[in-house]
Amino acid sequence: MPQTNRSLTINGDTYEFSGDPRTSLLDFLRRDCGLTGTKKGCDHGQCGSCTVIVNGQRINSCLSLAVMHDGDAITTIEGLGTPDDLSPLQAAFVKHDAYQCGYCTPGQICSAQAMLEEAKAGWPSFVSDDLDGEVKLTREEISERMSGNICRCAAYSNIVEAILETMEAGE
Amino acid sequence: MTTRSMDAPDTRNLLDHTAQGVIGKPLDRPDGPAKVTGRATYAAEHDIPNCAEGVLVLASISKGEVLGFDEEEVLALPGVIAVISDERMIARSAQGGANEAPVQKVRNVEYFGQPIALVVAETGPQAQHAAERLKVRYRVEDRDNVAINPDEAKAEPHKEPTIQGDIDHAMKEAAHAVDLTYTTQGQVSAAMEMHASIAEWDGHTLTAHSSLQMLNYNINELADALDLEPERVRLISRYVGGGFGSKLGIAAELVAASVAAIELGRPVRVVMTRRQVFECVIRRSETEQRLRLGTDADGRLTAFGHEARVSNLPGEKFAEPVTQASKFLYAGHNRKLAINLARIHRVTAGSVRAPGEAVGMQALEAAMDELANAVGIDPVELRLRNIPERHPTMDIPYSSRKLAECLHVAAERFGWDGSDRRPAQRREGDWWIGTGMASAARVHNLANAQARVTLQADGTAIVASDMTDIGTGTYTVLRQIAAEMLGLDPENVLVRLGDTDFPPGPGSGGSHGAASTGSAVQLACETIRDRLVERLGCKPDELTLKDGFATCGNRRAAYPDLLQGADIEEIGKFEVGKIKGQYSTAMYGAFFTEVAVNAWSGETRVRRMTGAFGIGRALNEKTALSQCIGGMAWGIGQALTEQLMFDRRDGHIVNPDLAEYHVPVNLDVPDLDAVLVEERDPAASPLQAKGVGELGICGAGGAICNAIYHATGVRVRDFPITPDKLIAQLPDV
Ligand code: FES
Ligand code: FES
Numbered sequence: 081m082p083q084t085n086r087s088l089t090i091n092g093d094t095y096e097f098s099g100d101p102r103t104s105l106l107d108f109l110r111r112d113c114g115l116t117g118t119k120k121g122c123d124h125g126q127c128g129s130c131t132v133i134v135n136g137q138r139i140n141s142c143l144s145l146a147v148m149h150d151g152d153a154i155t156t157i158e159g160l161g162t163p164d165d166l167s168p169l170q171a172a173f174v175k176h177d178a179y180q181c182g183y184c185t186p187g188q189i190c191s192a193q194a195m196l197e198e199a200k201a202g203w204p205s206f207v208s209d210d211l212d213g214e215v216k217l218t219r220e221e222i223s224e225r226m227s228g229n230i231c232r233c234a235a236y237s238n239i240v241e242a243i244l245e246t247m248e249a250g251e
Numbered sequence: 252m253t254t255r256s257m258d259a260p261d262t263r264n265l266l267d268h269t270a271q272g273v274i275g276k277p278l279d280r281p282d283g284p285a286k287v288t289g290r291a292t293y294a295a296e297h298d299i300p301n302c303a304e305g306v307l308v309l310a311s312i313s314k315g316e317v318l319g320f321d322e323e324e325v326l327a328l329p330g331v332i333a334v335i336s337d338e339r340m341i342a343r344s345a346q347g348g349a350n351e352a353p354v355q356k357v358r359n360v361e362y363f364g365q366p367i368a369l370v371v372a373e374t375g376p377q378a379q380h381a382a383e384r385l386k387v388r389y390r391v392e393d394r395d396n397v398a399i400n401p402d403e404a405k406a407e408p409h410k411e412p413t414i415q416g417d418i419d420h421a422m423k424e425a426a427h428a429v430d431l432t433y434t435t436q437g438q439v440s441a442a443m444e445m446h447a448s449i450a451e452w453d454g455h456t457l458t459a460h461s462s463l464q465m466l467n468y469n470i471n472e473l474a475d476a477l478d479l480e481p482e483r484v485r486l487i488s489r490y491v492g493g494g495f496g497s498k499l500g501i502a503a504e505l506v507a508a509s510v511a512a513i514e515l516g517r518p519v520r521v522v523m524t525r526r527q528v529f530e531c532v533i534r535r536s537e538t539e540q541r542l543r544l545g546t547d548a549d550g551r552l553t554a555f556g557h558e559a560r561v562s563n564l565p566g567e568k569f570a571e572p573v574t575q576a577s578k579f580l581y582a583g584h585n586r587k588l589a590i591n592l593a594r595i596h597r598v599t600a601g602s603v604r605a606p607g608e609a610v611g612m613q614a615l616e617a618a619m620d621e622l623a624n625a626v627g628i629d630p631v632e633l634r635l636r637n638i639p640e641r642h643p644t645m646d647i648p649y650s651s652r653k654l655a656e657c658l659h660v661a662a663e664r665f666g667w668d669g670s671d672r673r674p675a676q677r678r679e680g681d682w683w684i685g686t687g688m689a690s691a692a693r694v695h696n697l698a699n700a701q702a703r704v705t706l707q708a709d710g711t712a713i714v715a716s717d718m719t720d721i722g723t724g725t726y727t728v729l730r731q732i733a734a735e736m737l738g739l740d741p742e743n744v745l746v747r748l749g750d751t752d753f754p755p756g757p758g759s760g761g762s763h764g765a766a767s768t769g770s771a772v773q774l775a776c777e778t779i780r781d782r783l784v785e786r787l788g789c790k791p792d793e794l795t796l797k798d799g800f801a802t803c804g805n806r807r808a809a810y811p812d813l814l815q816g817a818d819i820e821e822i823g824k825f826e827v828g829k830i831k832g833q834y835s836t837a838m839y840g841a842f843f844t845e846v847a848v849n850a851w852s853g854e855t856r857v858r859r860m861t862g863a864f865g866i867g868r869a870l871n872e873k874t875a876l877s878q879c880i881g882g883m884a885w886g887i888g889q890a891l892t893e894q895l896m897f898d899r900r901d902g903h904i905v906n907p908d909l910a911e912y913h914v915p916v917n918l919d920v921p922d923l924d925a926v927l928v929e930e931r932d933p934a935a936s937p938l939q940a941k942g943v944g945e946l947g948i949c950g951a952g953g954a955i956c957n958a959i960y961h962a963t964g965v966r967v968r969d970f971p972i973t974p975d976k977l978i979a980q981l982p983d984v
Contacts, residue, residue: 102376116296117289121443122525126909157289174283181722182286183443183492227916234884236920
């Protein structure tokens with residue numbers, strides 16, 4: 081078997097990966113690192129439950145192999161806050177009941193966290209009127225940018241509400 | 252233990268006479284912080300040492316027999332431990348409330364995608380690889396002998412139809428009448444957490460972490476499958492990543508993991524792939540529904556016919572109860588309601604959120620819109636004119652019913668104008684704009700339940716039940732009931748759920764969980780209150796409990812002082828009793844929506860949607876509204892995008908994943924506006940509460956269909972209303 085030693089920084093801690101090269105980043109997090117906050121809803125890049133932040137960008141961790149992340153800085157839901165010290169987004173999700181079963185929720189929150197940065201950096205979306213210039217995160221913009229994260233409980237209206245509030249508080 | 256049977260409406264209305272003032276309040280969920288930080292542990296996520304990994308193997312034929320497996324080849328692969336195809340494993344999911352094992356003969360294949368074996372290995376990738384490599388030898392049944400599509404089987408009547416008066420005659424005599432056929436395609440629950448179980452066997456007891464809705468039944472289903480006494484089985488489901496019916500009964504992965512754990516003497520985890528969840532768990536049957544509605548000159552129903560054809564596998568007792576709300580919702584003396592069931596070889600049909608009403612109300616409410624147009628009146632007015640005084644066939648009274656209020660409240664919030672319903676009148680650029688409405692109705696269910704409440708010597712309380720919280724808010728509402736009854740800050744009440752070691756209840760299904768188990772919690776608390784009265788030596792009606800203090804006359808004591816180091820523990824055993832059948836009890840509501848249909852592509856976007864709902868007492872306004880908006884979004888999916896597609900040749904699902912089976916995503920759902928109408932229903936439960944988990948879907952898709960017609964003048968009677976069904980008929984721009 082090929083040598084697969086890799087070193088990843090996850091939530092500030094160093095993890096070594098030397099396992100089966102077929103292991104997805106998602107399975108590495110869930111099985112080998114014990115970081116089960118990142119969820120598996122499809123394993124095929126269709127639902128967004130497995131969203132984590134890699135070097136500042138959100139990705140579907142099920143579509144990525146652990147071996148590809150040597151030297152990368154990864155943030156999972158566990159790295160954003162704790163039950164006693166919630167991040168602003170996490171607190172807003174609780175306040176607005178932006179979840180029900182909670183299974184899609186870590187992915188939603190990681191996704192939203194990175195999405196807010198994308199907007200700040202001026203990335204346009206499918207519903208943006210203008211491809212250049214500042215992005216104003218309207219309800220519609222947020223909905224579009226969060227459409228890669230399925231919530232079958234369909235807490236969508238509340239998810240948008242929670243993100244809007246977090247965004248406004250941060251301005 | 253205190254047992255109480257509900258034999259008459261409970262008009263004591265206890266929760267409005269307690270002092271704490273937390274019932275109904277929109278408190279945050281106590282399980283919230285764990286969920287938003289990724290610390291809530293779902294079935295597959297328990298860290299169990301030495302756990303092997305299993306992957307199910309599903310049949311790739313529609314009917315026949317498994318003759319054998321070439322297991323040597325995969326057993327030689329790295330890490331592979333075993334290939335198991337055992338007579339205890341189950342070939343189908345158990346139906347909700349089955350309480351016994353479903354069909355078990357896994358080698359006798361009855362549908363494409365049926366589980367036939369389990370491959371176990373040291374790691375997940377090894378097991379997955381081996382499962383894909385496993386060669387299966389089959390005897391394949393001749394396709395000509397196998398009915399796979401509903402039109403290849405003769406439909407037989409399921410249960411006695413309701414026949415009253417003479418509907419044929421009434422239709423002929425009616426001043427206005429419509430006779431329509433609507434169809435709906437198959438659907439799935441698609442809960443975000445895929446079915447998952449970890450089983451451990453200690454030589455005597457089987458313990459499983461599993462993603463389940465109704466543990467009290469599931470324990471008997473699993474015990475029956477394994478041929479163990481239920482006392483030797485324990486199920487744990489503290490967090491469940493959605494169910495929507497798909498986890499009512501046990502599914503193949505739980506039994507396979509259990510058999511493997513017993514055989515191998517080590518823990519085994521089995522998680523279905525998304526594709527497997529589609530292929531072998533539960534589908535909602537497709538339906539074909541004939542609706543015959545006839546009225547007098549004023550739009551009062553004289554004829555009401557609703558006949559449906561649905562399907563299921565041979566041997567299954569379940570038939571989608573399409574006409575459930577049609578039995579009680581509207582008037583019409585001459586009635587015919589019937590369900591016909593076709594036996595076909597496709598994955599098991601069972602309960603998906605709001606079985607019956609989800610599809611029945613969708614079609615009925617669209618037909619009512621067509622009727623309103625035929626009569627020439629506001630569709631809201633048509634509904635208002637047809638609210639019956641007594642149940643149309645059983646001649647029993649209704650309990651509390653807020654249909655008219657919901658219609659008024661929602662119409663007002665939405666800004667409904669029903670005076671001119673001519674279609675295709677409004678266009679904004681490339682988009683045709685229209686509005687539509689529908690009633691909501693869902694039958695109320697209530698079930699026997701037990702719960703244990705402990706008022707601890709330190710003045711805090713613990714509630715314990717095998718009830719589950721599948722996102723419905725059970726942790727939240729049981730905490731509020733106990734806090735209200737015992738006069739405690741909700742922060743001082745801990746709710747423990749999802750473990751068969753706790754007292755049994757009906758579980759989460761049919762919207763009956765909160766009302767049933769909540770009534771048991773209330774009963775246990777009543778007994779604790781009696782114990783406090785004894786200690787204080789006063790009359791029961793003098794007792795006030797608030798903020799951890801008991802007050803009686805001029806005596807006031809903090810619980811720790813009153814309890815003197817001893818807990819008070821009580822089990823409430825709630826029984827449904829003679830109330831059943833005395834009243835027609837249901838939840839009601841109304842939907843109003845505005846859609847835009849693209850004049851060129853036929854794409855429909857829902858722009859606005861308002862729902863008003865009467866659910867009896869809301870136990871927590873916030874979680875109740877979340878259930879409502881969740882249901883409304885499901886209505887959008889049902890109306891526009893969700894459909895299982897089966898290959899007519901072999902019955903395999905062509906779109907078994909979330910890329911091809913389209914559930915609504917964030918941008919598909921507008922900012923939903925849901926509101927609760929104040930209600931207490933003393934016949935529904937001692938809490939005056941009814942159910943809320945399913946109501947939001949029941950009729951929602953009909954409102955969208957009606958809005959599309961109003962926007963474009965095109966009436967599509969085959970759900971989902973995808974662009975291809977609209978495009979050819981759209982008016983010229
Ligand atoms: S699990 Fe990765 S997108 Fe669904
Ligand atoms: S909270 Fe259940 S899927 Fe989003």
